[in-house]
Amino acid sequence: MLAGWPVAPAQAAVRNAEDLMIVDCLLPGQIRKLGRQATYLSARRPVRTTQADCEIRGGEYVSYDRANYQTALKVWLEGAMAGSPEAQNNVGEIYAKGLGTAPDYGMAFQWFKKAAEQGYGRAKINLGFLYEQGLGVAQDQAAALNLYREASGIEDELLYASVVQVEIRAKDEAITGLQAQVAEGEAESAALREQVRKLQQELAQRRSALQQTQTELARTQQRLADARASRDDELTALLENQLLAQQEQINDQRTQLASLERQAGGGAMLASAPRLEILDPVFVATRGRNTAVYRGGPGTRKIVGRVTAPQLVREITINGKPAPISANGAFSAEVEVPAGGAQVQVAAVDTGGVRAQLDFTLLPQAGAGSAPMPAAPATAGTLPRGVKLGKFHAVVVGNNSYRDPAYASLQSAVNDANAVAAMLRSRYGYETTVVHNATRLEILTALNQMRETLKPEDNLLIYYAGHGEIGADGQGYWVPTDGVQGNPKSWVSNAVVSDILNTVAARHVLVVADSCYSGTMTRASVPTFATGAMPPDKWNAWVKAMADGRSRTALTSGGVMPVPDTGSGKHSFFARAFLNVLQDNDRLLEGQRLFQEVATSLALGAMDAPLAQMPEYAPIRYAGHESGEFFFLPKGGAAATGP
Structure with a gap:
């Protein structure tokens, strides 16, 4: 409906x-x-x-x-x-x-x-x-x-500060191990050398074949240009087909070369290492030591973080004291912060005994010590004069009931959708389209309606709550109410959503998925701005650049992992955190800060959740992202200021 x-x-x-x-x-x-x-x-x-x-x-x-x-x-x-x-x-x-x-x-x-x-x-x-x-x-x-x-269009590298995180990596002992094996058996060593020699010989032959094919391709391109110039339609069609065949041959040769190079190098891809990340307080970009700031004066301050693959982490300590790790990877601890700031060391040790460490300075914004932080600029969090964000639209989907008995009925998806739509309408002035228990055709029709009607100056938020799937190819899917388990063609793939977003005229688009959405890039490709770290003129310039850029970003509740349906009253953990951040916000809110606050709220509010839940925020691949950010502006709040 x-x-x-x-x-x-x-x-x-x-x-x-x-x-x-x-x-x-x-x-x-x-x-x-x-x-x-x-x-x-x-x-x-x-x-x-x-x-x-x-x-x-x-x-x-x-x-x-x-x-x-x-x-x-x-x-x-x-x-x-x-x-x-x-x-x-x-x-x-x-x-x-x-x-x-x-x-x-x-x-x-x-x-x-x-x-x-x-x-x-x-x-x-x-x-x-x-x-x-x-x-x-x-x-x-x-x-x-x-x-x-x-x-x-941003030149200052400070506005592209990467997320403060460290990876826990096992020490590379592959070379030592191989040398020991060679010392133990000369026969095996000789065989390996002969194998490498043959691979290198085959590589040389493949490279020669690739070069020859590329030369033939260049000749075909010239003949095609001549045929077009002479308007020889029959020859042009023949050469176009020949050109595509040569492109395919080159593609195959490049794939074979890459495979041979990997074999000759003997390198093996290691599994992703656990990643340690600080969610709160917020780090600011500096040219010296890592620095984190918080609003408030000296005293006790809670540090909140998360770690991926918590089952691989034996211990996390903050300033030498153990910090409990929840099942979902969240951890927190309190630190005493004097007026001049505190030195903080967060360390993690994996099950193999390998240690990773993150050191930073924690400073209060309103401190009065030897190194006080300046107050946040008066314009921070406001919409600069002359910047117009356009109209805001939302498509909100909540699926509770599924026809295929293999998909259990959900309890909170429709409640989440209704609450999100009401919040966006009443507090932020969105025009909303709500879709309950939608079929595949109804979801695509709602998105296509936006594709046909929105203008370049508009903004679009898409919220999906319901079952999600990960296909055998690693592709993420939303499951409509008429979806059939094991049949990806009956689902709505992330690739399909991304293709639609690529053709939507709206300048800024944000997908909020309380389900999986795996078609994203990395957060490093989104410019960040830390309130209080830059003067008002840079804040104004950053907002203008982000408002002018075309953005396609996604905020997801749990990466590619399953997420719980309920747990925070009648809402999911993620929906409750998302709603709380939007309700408490009273100024211009950018997507990066929305993610930061939702992630922090989830880390604290879902400590006892049955499943690990680690939200992600990043541009969407192949959806037409160029730059820019998605903004939320409450009605009557964050008055425009500045030059």
Whole structure:
């Protein structure tokens, strides 16, 4: 049942949920006249739109359910080769997604780099992510940070302070172990050397073959350009097919090369190490020692943190005293803070005895000691003069009842949806669409309504509460009420939601999912601002830059882990924390601070939750994120100030 507007008139051409899928559509060319004598057909134009819209406009497409990267490339490759940065970025995303084959991050890197060199913001974000994660290119955190900064238009590195955290890593003893094995058996050593020699020889042959194929590709590209110039349609079609085949051959060769290089290097990917993070107090960016500040004077102050994989952590201490770790990874302890601040040391020891340590200075904002913190700027938390955030809209989905008996009925999802919608309407002035116990078609119809009606100056929040799934491919899904267990095609994938968000005109979009949503980047790619750390003019400049940028971010209740349905009265732990933060807020609230306060509230309020719950906040991959932040502004609060 949809509240707020009727379903039927929304899209007359829609027959089923598949009609609302976003596809790469190649629209037909237009018949144009050049003077009175010449009539010609313009080139076909690629767009991303719904399957139904593409059909109505006479376009050519292939549904993603049946597509591979070749069919998607057919739409965008010509424009990419002609130099269009949008097309180049889209080709890069096609290779990075895989679409029926393993992702080719090497090819994705090359196309993102071409688009980024032309100043295309989305490509800079995508390229930065590859550098940050070491995908298709050597890992380079500095290069990633610079690309993120360039995309946002912010030059000050302090506004891109990374999250203060440390990773607990086992010491690398692989080399010592291998040397001992070699010493014990010369025969095994000789065999290994022979294997490496053969692999290196095969690598050289593969590289030579790749170079030859690339040369052939360049020749085909030149012949294709000549054919187009001479308007030889038959030869052009033949060469286009040959070009795609050569691109596929290069893709296969690059994949084989990457596999051989991994074998020759003998490196093995280690499992993700536990990560230790301080949630409260908030760290501020400095060029010296890590510093955290809090509102208030000297006295007792609670430190709240969390650790991933708590089962792998033996002990956490704060200034040498053990801090209890809850089942969900949260921990806290109290520290005495004098007026001049306190030195704090948080240490973690894993089950193997490896220690990680985080040192920082804890300062009160209103202290009167030898190193008092300045008061927060009067403009911090306000909307600077001249900055307009536009209208705010929300689609709120709450699913309690499911047709498939394999999905247990939920108790709090509908209550959560109603409470969130009421909060957004009454306190923040949102126009809300509420969807109760929605089918797949109803969820997609509600999202498509936003795609068709919102303007570039608008803001959109999507809230989902209900069952979630993780597919065999690692993809996250929302389960509609008509979803069938074991049948991903009956669910709503994160990729589908991301594709829809990519085509929504709204400048800022935030997905709040009390379920899994795995299609995100990292928090490092979102600029941060610590109130009190910068003067008012920088606060105003930061808000303006974030308001002008196009953002697509997600706040999730628990990463890719299951989350509890109830636990905080008639609401889930996450929904209660989210509602409390919005209710208590009386100023301009940015997405990063919303996450920080929700995460802190969850760490304290869900200490005894049956499942570990670690919220995440990050840009959404392949949804059109360029820069910027999502903001909440209470009605009648946070008056605009400043120049």
